[in-house]
Amino acid sequence: MIDCVIIDDEQHAIDLLEHYVGKVPYLNLVASTTDPIVGLAIVNNLQSGLVFLDVQMPQLSGVELLKVIKTNIRVVMTTAYKEYAFEGFEYDVVDYLLKPIDFPRFLKAVNRSIRLDQALSEKNNGGKAYLFVKTEQKGKLVKVDVESITFIEALGNYIAIHQIKQRRIITYMSLKELDEKLSDSGFVRVHKSFIISFAHIIAIEGNFVKILDEQRLIPLGNVYKQDFFKLLNQNLISPLLP
Template sequence: MIDCVIIDDEQHAIDLLLQHISQVHFLRVVGTATNPIKGLAMITDLKPGLVFLDVQMPQLTGVEMLKLISKDSHIIMTTAYKEYAVQGFEHEVVDYLLKPVQFLRFLKAVNRMWTIHSNQRPVIEQDHYVFVKTEQKGKLLKIDARRITYIEGLSNYAIIHMDDKKKIITYLKLKELSESLAARGFVRVHKSFIISLSHLTAVEGNMVRILNVEQPINIGEAYRQDFFEVINTKMLYVPPDDTIN
């Protein structure tokens, strides 16, 4: 678990980050402040592992605060002004998020933080497993999340499709599953479907194809923007012909 502090002079920006953080199981908010002076004192007192730090604030800017915060606290900077990114990375911040902060871009940043955090801890056993309630009362089933190809939502329950074609019925809604599995490489693409990015083989217009699944899955309009933000982070761009030697 990583303790977080949010420093931003705009309460609505704090509220948005609180909403994002609530969907990530390894983050816990221990304090927020709209006043940078109070925020600095809070960081000194609470010693959080991660600070979400706004750049443009009265009295003390985020860049000025970077010089005062202990190196024991990692920083993710947030601002509406992309020109401050260079200054932030000069101070070795974890990442730089542009406002309004989109969830999938936020998730990429905190996953980077989790990697840093994990590398600082003794490795006991890599955790790839989740437990789900099954149709049998009182029974919990242990599942290797790496073997889930996609999840199909049906009313008040869901069908988890495994890479060996096995189907597991669980009495959880897609919203709950999406929030729990977001940090494990799963993304919701439709009101009825969550897919595993590691099993995604192709994107064809408004459809995605999953490894060893014959039928493509439609990308819902409400989920299209968030999905393609994830895909764009993996995109390889080819330079124009006249720049190729």
């Protein structure tokens, strides 16, 4: 769950962002205020989180606030004037949202913040990659170490993330979305319904792949064969043909 604060001198702008925050189960609205001084006090009491910060405000501008906000707080700037937004990037803000803000653009900024936090955490953990995925329990995210994933299976509008020792997590997202996230981490799409980890392949038997800790065989679809064997051949002394 990500704690967030909204600071904007216009109440209608706050109302819209509060509505958007309420639609995202992994966001928790801590507070919102039209007073930048009050907002600064709230933000600096957070251990971590995400702030939606208006650029132009009386008493203290958004850019002035940026200079005194704690470094472990992510900031998304909001503004009605595009020319003012770029100044915030000097202070490593996550993104800027141009008013009027629509929900898809809002969600893109939130997800960008999550990716930045994941990248920082990977760096601090010696490069170990992980994902946060939503569960069936509203507002709950589960951390999944990428190295533990053996294969991923499409289940209608859901996917099953299979891990070593036959653990499994069901989450609401598309296989395509996860394929894009993991394509540079040793994973390959082998079927319209399956992504597998190269690190956990035990054997290849005709048009099927045997995966660690999995009794059944994973089918190798004709559409994906060429790319699969291309990657496989990079790790073979005697190359195979599809």
